[in-house]
Amino acid sequence: MRINNILIAPPLVAAPMAGIxxxxxxxxxxxxxxxxxxxxxxxxxxxxYDQAKTWELMEANEPxxxxxxxxxxxxxAEAAAMVAAKTKxxxxxxxxxxxxxxxxxxxxxxxLLLNPKLAGExxxxxxxxxxxxxxxxxxxAWDANSPDCLSLVREVEAAGAAAIxxxxxxxxxxxxxxADWGIIRAVKATVSVPVxxxxxVTSAAExxxxxxxxxxxxxxxxxxxxxxxxxxxxxxxxxxxxAPQAPPSLVERIAVARRHLAMAxxxxxEYRGIREMRLQLAWYLKGLxxxxxxxxxxxxxxxxxEIESIFLATIE
Numbered sequence: 001m002r003i004n005n006i007l008i009a010p011p012l013v014a015a016p017m018a019g020i021x022x023x024x025x026x027x028x029x030x031x032x033x034x035x036x037x038x039x040x041x042x043x044x045x046x047x048x049y050d051q052a053k054t055w056e057l058m059e060a061n062e063p064x065x066x067x068x069x070x071x072x073x074x075x076x077a078e079a080a081a082m083v084a085a086k087t088k089x090x091x092x093x094x095x096x097x098x099x100x101x102x103x104x105x106x107x108x109x110x111x112l113l114l115n116p117k118l119a120g121e122x123x124x125x126x127x128x129x130x131x132x133x134x135x136x137x138x139x140x141a142w143d144a145n146s147p148d149c150l151s152l153v154r155e156v157e158a159a160g161a162a163a164i165x166x167x168x169x170x171x172x173x174x175x176x177x178x179a180d181w182g183i184i185r186a187v188k189a190t191v192s193v194p195v196x197x198x199x200x201v202t203s204a205a206e207x208x209x210x211x212x213x214x215x216x217x218x219x220x221x222x223x224x225x226x227x228x229x230x231x232x233x234x235x236x237x238x239x240x241x242x243a244p245q246a247p248p249s250l251v252e253r254i255a256v257a258r259r260h261l262a263m264a265x266x267x268x269x270e271y272r273g274i275r276e277m278r279l280q281l282a283w284y285l286k287g288l289x290x291x292x293x294x295x296x297x298x299x300x301x302x303x304x305x306e307i308e309s310i311f312l313a314t315i316e
Contacts, residue, residue, distance in 0.1 A: 001217040001218045002194070003036075003091060003133050003135065003162050003163045003194060004133045006090060008036045009035055010033070010035055010235075010236045010240055011035070011217060011218035011239065012033060012034050012035050012036070012207075012218065012219060012221070012232060012236055012239060013035070013036040013165075013218050013219065013220040014034035014036070014220070014221060014225065014232070015038065015198060015220045015221060015223075016038040016039060016040055016067045016095075016137070017222055017223070017226075018040050018041050018098075019040070019279075020040070020226060021038065021039065021040050022057070022264070022267075023059055023061075023062075023263075023267060024264040024267060025260070025280070026039075026062060027062055027263065028229050028256070028259075028263075029232055030062055031229070032229040032230065032232040033233050033235065033236030033237070034236075036065065036090075037062065037064060037065070038065045038066075038067050038093055039057055039058055039065070039066045039067050039089075040057050041067050041068075041069050041098060041103075042054060042057050042058065042067060042068055042069070042083075043068075043070070044068050044075045044076050044079035044080075045070065045075065047068075047079040047082050055086075055087075058083065058087045060087070060089075063090050064087075064089050064090060065089055065090050065091040065093050065135070066083050066087065066089040066091075066092055066093065067092075067093040067094070067095050067137070068080060068092060068093070068094055068095065069094070069095040069098060069103060069108045069109055070108055071106065071107040071108045071111065071112060071122070073118070073121045073122045073124070073125040073126075076094065076122050077122075077125040077126045077128065077129035078129070080092045080126045080129055080130050081129040081130055084131070084132055089132065090133075091132050091134065091135055091162070092126060092130060092132060092133070092134050092135070093134075093135045093136070093137055093165075094122060094123065094126065094135070094137070095108070095109055095137055096109065096110065096112040096113065096137065096138040096139075096152065096156075097109060097113075097137050097139040097167055097171075099139070099173075104171070110138075110139055111142075112138070112152070113138065113141060113149060113152055113171065114142055114146070116154075117155060119152050119155055119156055120152075123136060123156045123159035123160055123161050127159065127161075134160060134161055135161060136153075136156045136161045136163075136164050137165040137167070137198075138153070138165070138166060138167070139166070139167045139168075139169055139170060140166070140167070140169055140170050140183040141183075142170060142171045142172070143170050143171060144170060144172070148183060148186070149166065149183065149187065150186060150187065150190050153166075153187050153190055153191050154190060154191070157192070157193055161193060162193060162194075163193050163194040163196060163217075164187060164191060164194075164196070165195075165196040165198055166187050166195060166196070166197060166198060167179065167198040168182075168183050168184055168197070168198070168199035168200070175223065178200065179199025179200040180199075181197065181199070181200075181210060181213050181214050182214075184197040184198075184199075184210070184216055185213065185214040185215060188215045188216055189215075194217040194218065195214075195216050196216060196219070196220050197210045197211075197214050197216035197218070197219050197220065198219070198220040198222065201219050201220070201235075202231070203224075203231070203235075204231075204234040204235045204237070204238035204244065205238075207219045207221075207235045207239070208238060219235070221235065226279070226280055226283045227257070227280050227281070227282070227283025227285075227286060228283065228284075230248050233245065250288070250314070253285065254284070254285075254315060256284070257280075257281055257285070257311070258308075258311065260277070260280065260284075261273065261277050261304070261307065264276065264277045265304065270304060271302070274301060274303070274304070274307065278298050278301075281298050281307065282294070282298050285298075285314060288314065294310060297310050
């Protein structure tokens, strides 16, 4: 797949996830096979007001697309231009699908599904403000009784969007229920730009089925890869026609978890790094006997030494 002149091979994308896809997470994702990674969702207002914590979300030494959220076209365009000048990302992705109340309350994220014309104008002004590709990530619809996203995708394509990602759930589903891959297929039939499918890709077999069922140009993997970067490896190998590898052993899982934690601490310090990694560390050990007890111990750990003791006890 190409986004403008950028080749994405294999066509495998690591989804942006708030509080998860920081620099350490993105580097792990790329190492295991994701060819395109996206920052956490970043506030356009935070960029315009030059907030240090906002800029920190874009720190990278890897090829990166930066995802922005906002609903004032001039503000999104201004923020995109500032990001493009300062951090040199591969692309700007505009979030039009986040379902959280604090985001949609401001008219951002999935709220833009209710105003396709505004969504198009946001893309139009952003495309005019930067020289890199502008992409969009959205959802099936606001709710089951609302029009689907086809009007929105037509508007953003006409405004210059270089690719569109579709999560096959409505806003009111959040992340529950089953993703509707039919809407991905419908979007693919509606637009001529690349379409990235998102929702319920939990294995290499599911990734293959999404390509076959929807005709999408790439698949995006999100929650199923938290603490499980081997999912990227499995999908990438499948897409490249390579033989599958054995699932990681417990020792392998802990080794990668240790390295992931070390990368987070290197960038954020021990206190903050451990607290922000607790969720992901627990997911590395998901499915083990006594997993709930291990998760509770990790959530109470404050030092690398305490985390290491938990890992050692788990191996023993």
